[in-house]
Structures are given as C-alpha cells and as structure tokens.
C-alpha cells in the first residue's frame with residue numbers, strides 16, 4: 001500500500017481521515033478525489049494542503065474517464081471510498097443524486113479499480129443499511145432493510161462491493177459507521193445545525209417527539225476506525241464501527257443548549273421526517289475482536305464539538321448563505337410555521 005485514493009476526502013469524515021493519514025503515514029501518498037458538491041469543502045483540508053505526500057484532484061466518482069486517468073496518473077494501489085450524498089432529508093427531497101453517487105459512483109470506482117488491478121478497496125458505509133431496529137443491536141450478518149432513499153442507495157453501493165469481491169476476487173473491506181459528529185461537519189446534520197442555530201438564538205426544529213435514538217461516534221474515532229480496518233480488516237468482510245453511545249435526539253439537543261447556555265424554549269417540535277427510523281444500534285464486537293478501540297465518550301466529544309463551532313465561526317458562517325438558505329427554506333419553513341411548543 002503506497003498510493004491511496006481517498007474519494008470524498010473533502011467532506012466531513014473523509015477530511016478527518018485524510019488529515020490523519022497524511023500525518024500518520026509519511027510514506028504513503030494520499031490523493032484526495034472529490035467532486036466538491038455543496039458538502040465538499042477545501043477549508044477542511046487547509047492543514048495538509050502543503051504537505052509533500054498529499055494531492056487534490058477534483059472529479060466525480062461516477063465519471064469513468066476521469067477516474068481511470070486519476071488511477072493511472074497516480075499509480076493508485078488502494079481506494080478508500082467516502083464519496084456519497086449523505087443527508088437523509090435531501091434524499092427525501094431529491095433521490096436522484098443519491099443513486100448517481102452512492103450506487104453508480106461506487107460501481108464505477110470498483111470497476112475501474114478492478115481494471116487497473118488495485119489492491120484493497122475499502123468502502124465506507126453506514127448503520128442505516130440495517131434500517132430501524134426496535135430492540136437489541138444489529139450485527140454484520142443481519143438483513144438489509146433500508147428505509148430512506150439515502151439508506152437504500154448506500155445498501156446498493158455496498159452490495160456491488162460484495163459482488164466484486166465474490167465474482168472477481170477483489171480485495172474489499174466495508175465499514176459501517178454509526179451517527180458521526182465533530183468539527184467540520186456540514187451544518188445540515190443534527191449536531192452542527194442545532195449548535196450553529198442556537199448560537200444565533202434561532203429555533204431548533206426537532207422532528208416529531210424527539211424520542212428517536214441515534215448511536216453517536218466521534219469523527220476521529222470513525223476516521224481511525226477506517227484506517228484500522230483498511231490495514232487489518234479481513235478481505236470480503238464488513239465491520240460495524242459503532243459509537244455505543246445511544247442518545248435520544250431530545251437529550252442531545254438539551255445538552256447542546258446547556259453547553260451554550262441557551263434556553264430550552266429554542267426547541268420547536270416540528271412535523272416528523274417521512275419514513276423516520278426510530279432507532280439505530282449496532283454491535284461493535286466484530287471490529288473490537290480484531291483490535292479496534294474507541295477513544296471518545298459522548299460527553300467528551302460533544303463538549304469538544306460545541307466548543308469547536310463556537311471558536312470557528314469563520315468556517316460555518318460562510319456556508320450558511322446562498323444555496324444553504326434555499327435548502328433551509330425548503331426543508332424547514334413550513335415545518336416551523338406549524339411547530340408545537342415543547
């Protein structure tokens with residue numbers, strides 16, 4: 001392993017992975033390949049932009065010609081695929097881009113990777129492929145029951161990875177992470193959205209009763225988990241990267257407000273997300289048995305995260321303009337107009 005193509009490396013988790021890999025492995029060349037959609041941001045990579053072992057190339061993973069040329073030009077031997085459309089609410093509004101990137105894009109990367117004779121293909125997936133789970137924890141061999149267009153597109157991409165391993169003998173590993181949070185997360189996802197809205201004393205649109213449960217994983221634990229599985233995962237296997245920090249959305253929201261010293265009256269219960277999964281929970285046993293460990297508990301992670309958004313307004317204020325505001329209007333204007341008091 002020498003020349004690693006990291007797709008989607010300008011996004012939230014991908015950039016944490018790139019920053020980590022560039023520093024931890026001076027002998028590897030890290031080539032970040034990213035389309036720079038609304039969620040891709042080169043500010044996330046400023047700290048490594050001058051490093052010798054780092055390059056950036058703009059491109060779409062579903063664009064076969066550009067993928068082929070980037071693989072050849074850089075003599076790529078390893079691919080780590082973070083590239084995705086990743087926001088459930090956007091997938092409900094416009095599923096098209098999700099099929100393009102998460103299914104077709106994953107396929108093109110696999111196919112070009114195979115033709116180019118690459119070694120390991122590490123594919124970053126999600127706990128959402130298992131769907132809603134009432135009780136207990138999802139294990140890697142559980143059935144896929146994805147419920148949103150996002151979750152279904154991630155399941156489709158993953159199944160293509162499986163097929164390329166079984167049919168063509170490609171050396172693949174799949175990681176399934178749980179809800180991830182931390183610095184540099186685009187402020188449309190629950191924690192950065194509510195933190196930055198609360199800083200400005202704006203209403204926090206909590207879907208439904210707020211009693212949905214998510215399992216929170218700090219971004220550095222996720223990035224290091226992908227590094228660990230890239231190096232140690234058994235070929236053809238999938239591994240859960242679970243935070244094992246389950247929280248009700250309402251409790252996460254209240255903690256953010258407490259940390260910011262803001263009133264709970266900012267919480268507005270708004271009409272629910274369509275098809276909203278009530279609970280995700282995974283067992284991390286398989287990755288743990290291989291040697292993966294997490295460093296951050298939720299309390300440490302959420303404090304560090306809220307502090308980061310307070311100290312880095314330069315990063316998020318310029319995002320929350322233009323097309324971001326159009327999306328906000330589309331997603332929240334009507335919901336907030338019918339909000340119930342807590």
Ligand code: NAD
Nearest residue numbers: 008010011012013035036037039040060061083084177180
């Ligand atoms: P993100 O939305 O912050 O970043 C996605 C990145 O992919 C962006 O930089 C974007 O420009 C790029 N991209 C999108 N379409 C592309 C295309 N066609 N070609 C090339 N680049 C493209 O996402 P994230 O939260 O960092 O998630 C990264 C990966 O981890 C995704 O595969 C996601 O499904 C998975 N995941 C995310 C979470 C989470 O809680 N955020 C949890 C588990 C798994």
Ligand code: DAU
Nearest residue numbers: 086087088126127128178179188189190205206207212249
């Ligand atoms: O579980 C892993 C997944 O976590 C990843 O695969 C996805 O890429 C990532 O976006 C995330 O999906 P969620 O839908 O769980 O994350 P989100 O931050 O959008 O929402 C978290 C919870 O908060 C969810 O139950 C919906 C709720 N929510 C979210 C928003 C944006 C609200 O109540 N109000 C909101 O405005």
